[in-house]
Amino acid sequence: MNNVVQLNASYFVAPQLSESDLALLKEQGFERIINNRPEGESDDQPAGDVIRTAAESLGMEYVANPIDLSKLSQEQVEAQEQAISEEKKTLAFCRTGTRSSVLWVLMENGNGQDASDLVSYVSGKGFDLSRCSAAMAPLLKP
Template sequence: MSSLVQLDEFYFVSPQIVREDLASLKAQGFEKIINNRPDGESDDQPSGESIRVAVEMLGMKYVSNPIELPKLSQTHVDVQSDALVEGEKTLSFCRTGTRSSVLWVLMKNAQGERYQELVSQVSGKGFDLSRCSAAMEPLAKT
């Protein structure tokens, strides 16, 4: 399984997961999986539907919120935010974990946290958000 990066107490991000990862994620206490990756980005990518079925068979919750950075909108941020429940351990994934991190920054920023501090925090975890800034800045609250 790909490495998990913890951004806050209950929100983790990772690169693409596969069905075989899900039992381990369940054993680690994850209750919800959020898929931020559109289907068909690469030939080796499992479909969102196959992940959803496997997630639900294990009794976890699944949310589909696929984003492409050039089309990032407030609706994407709102869907991600609405999917999060206080105290529910959640894994959000995409191809590398960057888009899932972008959404976390924008969610926390909308809740009143400072945009630049959030970007720095995520950068410190290994995600270079500089290539995402053009998509993020129109949604950032300063």
């Protein structure tokens, strides 16, 4: 798995994981997996319970916080923030990593960082958040 992107010291994002990815992620020191992908989004997507079982069998924490950008809410941002309140090396994933990046931007912005700087930073990491701006706008802090 070579498409993991680090956003800060303990928060990383990636596209869809498979059960077979988890052993390598554990070897790389990941302690927590956050699934930001809704169930049944595509036919080739493994069920969240399959990922959960594999992660937990390796001693990793698993959190489900599914995100549909058309229904993005402050509660989902807070759920993500709560999930990472205890600092552990965390990998958040969705179909492409974009939604997991959106949540990171919103969390960091909520903690006082400038939204445009955060979006630029994430864009520099390969995630174009322009298509997410309408969903993010109501939740961004000035």
